[in-house]
Amino acid sequence: xxxxxxxxxxxxxxxxxxxxxxxxxxxxxxxGCGKLGTRWCASCQxxxxxxxxxxxxxxxxxxxxxxxxxxxxxxxxxxxxxRSWAYFSGPLRNSIHRLKYKRDIALGDVLxxxxxxxxxxxxxxxxxxxxxxxxxxxxxxxxxxxxxxLARPIALGVGLKYHPKGIMKTRETRSQVGLTxxxxxxxxxxxxxxxxxxxxxxxxxxxxxxxxxxxxLNACAQALRNEGAVEVYCLTLARAL
Numbered sequence: 001x002x003x004x005x006x007x008x009x010x011x012x013x014x015x016x017x018x019x020x021x022x023x024x025x026x027x028x029x030x031x032g033c034g035k036l037g038t039r040w041c042a043s044c045q046x047x048x049x050x051x052x053x054x055x056x057x058x059x060x061x062x063x064x065x066x067x068x069x070x071x072x073x074x075x076x077x078x079x080x081x082x083r084s085w086a087y088f089s090g091p092l093r094n095s096i097h098r099l100k101y102k103r104d105i106a107l108g109d110v111l112x113x114x115x116x117x118x119x120x121x122x123x124x125x126x127x128x129x130x131x132x133x134x135x136x137x138x139x140x141x142x143x144x145x146x147x148x149x150l151a152r153p154i155a156l157g158v159g160l161k162y163h164p165k166g167i168m169k170t171r172e173t174r175s176q177v178g179l180t181x182x183x184x185x186x187x188x189x190x191x192x193x194x195x196x197x198x199x200x201x202x203x204x205x206x207x208x209x210x211x212x213x214x215x216x217l218n219a220c221a222q223a224l225r226n227e228g229a230v231e232v233y234c235l236t237l238a239r240a241l
Contacts, residue, residue, distance in 0.1 A: 012156040019109045031098045031107045032091025039110040044091035051084055051239060059214055060084055060239070077214065078221035079206070079232040083122065085114050088210050088238035096209055096238060100146045108149025111237055115150065115207075116157035124233050125203055129155040130166030132208040132220055133192070137172060150237060151207035166199060167192050167206070167220050176212065184215035192223040200228030205235060212240040 029036055032044030055062050056069035058076075060083045063069055086092050095111060098104040131147035139145055148164055155162035170193050176184050206220050211234075221232040 009157060009159055012153070015153060015156050016109065019106055022106065028106060030091075031095030031104060031111070033094070039106055040095065044095075047090050048092050049087040049089055051086055058082065062239075077218050078225055079217060079234045081122075081124070082211070082214065082217060082234035082236070083118060084211055084236045084239035085118055086238055088240045092238055096146075099149065100142075100209065103143065105144060105149055108146070109153050112150045112153040112157065115154055115235055115237060119154065119158055119205075119235060122233075124205070125231075126160055126205045126233065127202040128161040128163050128166065128199075129158075129205045129207060130163050132206060132216060133165075133167050133169045135169050135172050147208045150209060154205075154207060154235075160205070163198060165195075166204065167194050167223055176216065181213050181215070184213045185218075188216050188219040190219075192220050194223045194227045194229070196227040199224050202229055203231035203233075204229050205233045208234070208236045210238045210240060211236045 023039070027037055028039045030038050030041040030044055032047070033041060035041045035043075051060070051062060054064065054066050056067070056072055058068050058072040058079075058081060060081070061069055061071070088096070095107055099107040099111065129151050131145055131151035134142070134145050134147070145164075152162050152164075169191060171191055173187050173191050176187060179187060204224055206217060206224070208217060211217060217234045217236075221234065224232050
């Protein structure tokens with residue numbers, strides 16, 4: 001896992017010390033392969049398919065040339081820039097499934113580290129970080145929002161304000177799995193809202209675990225812009241193939 005500079009970030013150091021203490025009490029298993037003693041092992045890191053350029057300047061989708069992809073030209077997204085760390089495959093896919101469905105919440109800390117490094121290299125100017133919300137029904141069943149488990153340590157790591165309710169989900173939506181691109185857009189259209197007292201005039205980073213079509217992040221960005229956000233950036237741990 002990429003090293004993160006935490007100099008000058010006491011809150012982030014404390015956050016990591018707490019997880020390290022829990023690791024001593026309850027030895028962890030690697031989220032990618034199940035190896036005992038670490039939350040993310042060197043072998044799984046080596047097998048992770050990290051995304052490198054050339055990518056689309058807007059949505060970050062890998063392509064064979066520099067510049068903006070045809071999809072972003074035809075349907076300009078509501079966000080300014082989106083970036084993802086790696087492909088949703090292999091050990092990283094296993095880890096995200098454990099984080100999301102197996103209540104392995106300690107993975108939120110370790111999986112946020114490469115995102116902090118990625119973010120530090122973007123040069124983006126931001127005021128706050130918000131997670132993509134999940135519905136109340138799913139949160140009640142799961143007990144937590146996996147995007148928030150990534151967004152909070154990122155905010156601590158880069159020294160930005162974290163606002164867990166910067167975006168709120170206003171209605172239940174179907175699972176996006178199996179839907180076409182247009183069906184995904186329709187499914188999440190108008191499903192999010194934001195509070196202008198929180199976001200108006202702000203430059204905001206939206207964090208999620210995985211991007212597939214980008215419909216959800218685009219809808220979240222629209223909700224923020226509707227209430228006066230001046231800039232919206234998006235960051236995800238993984239991108240579906």
